[in-house]
Amino acid sequence: MTTHIARLEAIADLEALKAACLRVFSPAEGEQVVFGEGPERARLMMIGEAPGEQEAESGRPFVGNAGRLLDKYLAEAGMDRGEVYITNVLKVRPPGNRTPRKSEIKEALPFLLRQIELVHPVILVCLGSISVQAVIDPKAKITEIRGKWVEKDGLQIMPTFHPSAVFHDESKREGLKRDLKEAGKRLK
Numbered sequence: 001m002t003t004h005i006a007r008l009e010a011i012a013d014l015e016a017l018k019a020a021c022l023r024v025f026s027p028a029e030g031e032q033v034v035f036g037e038g039p040e041r042a043r044l045m046m047i048g049e050a051p052g053e054q055e056a057e058s059g060r061p062f063v064g065n066a067g068r069l070l071d072k073y074l075a076e077a078g079m080d081r082g083e084v085y086i087t088n089v090l091k092v093r094p095p096g097n098r099t100p101r102k103s104e105i106k107e108a109l110p111f112l113l114r115q116i117e118l119v120h121p122v123i124l125v126c127l128g129s130i131s132v133q134a135v136i137d138p139k140a141k142i143t144e145i146r147g148k149w150v151e152k153d154g155l156q157i158m159p160t161f162h163p164s165a166v167f168h169d170e171s172k173r174e175g176l177k178r179d180l181k182e183a184g185k186r187l188k
């Protein structure tokens with residue numbers, strides 16, 4: 001792990017970081033590493049949990065149902081997916097879409113942190129508790145901190161609900177929409 005981190009600091013661009021992820025993470029047969037996508041210097045970066053089935057198949061983050069909902073709410077918040085850098089804490093799909101294990105998060109986190117440094121956004125939006133706990137605080141409770149700006153390492157971070165968590169919950173849906181609007185306003 002220490003050697004990984006030392007090597008990651010020496011990685012100077014996203015392409016090289018993606019190549020490192022391709023070497024380190026092993027997707028299941030027929031699946032791909034999902035590194036993330038978006039403008040190299042996006043001002044807003046969104047971080048989800050882990051690729052799902054469609055993401056692992058296509059190699060792109062948030063392209064399934066949760067992604068379509070996210071695109072819709074981004075548009076309602078006056079943002080375009082094309083201006084946002086989107087990635088996940090984990091770069092490969094956990095088997096059967098189970099919740100990522102602590103060991104998987106620990107292994108993936110240095111790559112995510114280097115990715116954040118290289119994109120160098122102004123605003124981060126953490127989608128769901130895996131992302132919130134990985135990036136902000138392992139003890140954070142999503143229900144307590146969502147919707148409240150957090151300042152950390154020079155970044156303004158908006159913790160919010162994961163789009164998959166809002167499908168059947170109107171109050172969470174409104175919360176996610178509101179938080180994305182807040183993030184959109186800060187970008188302007």
Ligand code: URA
Pocket residue numbers: 048049050051052055060061062063064066067088164
């Ligand atoms: N859920 C996530 O957290 N990330 C994706 O890319 C898709 C679904």
